[in-house]
Amino acid sequence: MIAFYIIAIIIIIFIIIMIVLFATNGKKQDIKNKPAEKVNNNSTNTTSKDKVKRDDVFKFMEFDRIMDNMIVQNNGKRYTMAIKCKGINYDLMSEVEQMAVEQGFITFLNTLKYPIQLYVQAQNIDLKNVVVGYKQNIEKLQEEYIKYNKLFEEKSGIFDIYKEELDEISRERAKIANVYEYAEDIISYVEKMSVNKNLLQRNFYVLVSYSKSDIAAADKFTKEEINEMCYTELLTRCNSIISALASSSVIGKVMDSNELADLLYIAYNRDDKSLMGVRDALESGFYRLYSTSVDAFKKKDMMLREAIETEAKLKAIENLEKAIKDETLKTDSMKELEMQEDISKQAVELIKNENMNEDIKQKTYDNIVEEYRETKRELSPKIEEEKKEAKEEVEKEKEELEKKYKESELYKINQKKEEALNLYNEEIRNEKEELKRIITENGGNEEIVKNAEGENESIL
16 A cells, blocks of 8 residues: 555656656747747838838839939939029009009910929028128128228327318218117127027929920930930920019029929928028038039039020021021111112102192202112112121121030930931831731721821821
8 A cells, every 4th residue: 555655656746747847848948939039020020110111201202313403203204393483572562563463474374385383382581691691791891990990090190180071080980880780780680580480481483394205206315315305495494484474573593403402301301491401511511522613503504505595696697697688687878778768758759749830840859869869879889798798797607606506415415306306207107108008918998098197197
């Protein structure tokens, strides 16, 4: 019996030991597995979080980059330029002025041939630049006051100085001192205002867009050439809009890349704008290395403007050349001869209406005609000489302008564009002929052939 109890106790102890061992191994296995799972979960969460952030940012930012005074969107398929407009105080205008502004704006809208967007942005007024400008001016006033004060002290020591001269210097010194004190008060007031962050200003913008799809045979051009063509087209459109808005007394200006960056920065970081703006970052000079040349955008803009101006001059010269050929351009001698002819005609009409002898009338008429003929004989060689000189001068100027224009980037782009269009047109014509041949070979009637030709012509 005792042996039975001993065996039972041993069995129970063995079972307890086995349970404890199994439990310990299970905990160790859990400890080994848990960090790996945790790491994997963290990695997965981090990746998913990063992915969410990245996707959200790209969806939120509706542009790719800013380049050549343009906002590039949709992976280089859409380009946008912005015009900053200076508003007018419409309510303070008279009724006639308001009507003129309204009529000018109606005319502007009627002349638009492409879509535009009007954008209004409320910004905190940045008075730092105003304060800097005031302080620069007040330094000049201070220097002038010191000069007059020194002059007054020097003149006061002269024994035989005239009282009127000394009084004049004293008045001038007092006037400058008053202006100086007033300027200090203004600076102090503006500095206090700049602390107030509730001062808002509305700025008005006109956005003009141009798509890559609007360019015919766009696949024939390189990316750089497409950028150049979009820039040229947008700048031309913006300049025409600025000219049209001028009839409504609205002054506009094409924004450069830095101003566009500032505009977008404020749009996406309205609350943080006061901490660090794009303008502050640029003025800090962090982007400068050792380059001191003119900004590339300004160079490009100047070159384009010069090319456009040259092209406009060429057109004017061609019209002038045509006017010389058609003799619609009047030289000084031609104008003098025309004036003499008008005088002679009026004199003849007056004589006809006079009550006098017919012989006297005829004799007077003959004298007037003879005088005109004499004047014409004298001026004819001079007229021919002036026409020849004008023609030579126009031809010379045209030759110089053509040479200058052919060296410009705008001419190269236009030439390549024309070549691409010609190639594109040739391809469409070949496709039309091939389509016509296939239809004819397959027993197509004349109506089908004509319809196919019409479709190709519309494409062309």
